[in-house]
Amino acid sequence: MSILLYLKKLLLWGAGISTIVVPSSLLTLYHKDPSLFSFGQSDQAAERHNVPFDLLDATAECKLETEERLGDVLLRSRVDWHSSRFQKDRNIYVVSLQADIGDIHRFEEANVYCYINPRTEQVSYFNAYDSEGKSYVSRAISFDSVLKAFSRD
Structure with a gap:
């Protein structure tokens, strides 16, 4: 029984740490390069944000x-x-x-x-x-x- 209790605690700790580490890592990546998270944009929408040579x-x-x-x-x-x-x-x-x-x-x-x-x-x-x-x-x-x-x- 103590092994099951130990595994439960380990899973809870892992889930708790993951809820902190994963979002902070994603926020860091987004802050560094927001274009990494432009999943739904079409190519035309992405091109409109580029400034043309004039x-x-x-x-x-x-x-x-x-x-x-x-x-x-x-x-x-x-x-x-x-x-x-x-x-x-x-x-x-x-x-x-x-x-x-x-x-x-x-x-x-x-x-x-x-x-x-x-x-x-x-x-x-x-x-x-x-x-x-x-x-x-x-x-x-x-x-x-x-x-x-x-x-x-």
Whole structure:
């Protein structure tokens, strides 16, 4: 008889511990990643919660690429919202920036163009042009070359 009483106590203790451990473990998992518990959601409902890549994201990518490519000669850049757009037929974002290149005392305005692929969310084309339409990217861009361009007066 004592064995049955011992097994009963053991089962009660196991059930009591399980009622504490299992819910707290599930709450911890839910807190860490709630999507693990989205059993009844359809794929469409789950997609609605994802934020799509848009023109603002594309302009941010273009600005980062511009900073990377032009480096120290880039003073500032601003988005040309009249020329930046999504081209549906080509499935790309075309972003146009106006940039100041040079130093704080002598700088030149440049036009920067980026094509951003919305699927990869990366720049697929980049070029910057001076006021005469000459490409900065095709020539080596350095602070010295920009200063030399200004001193040709």
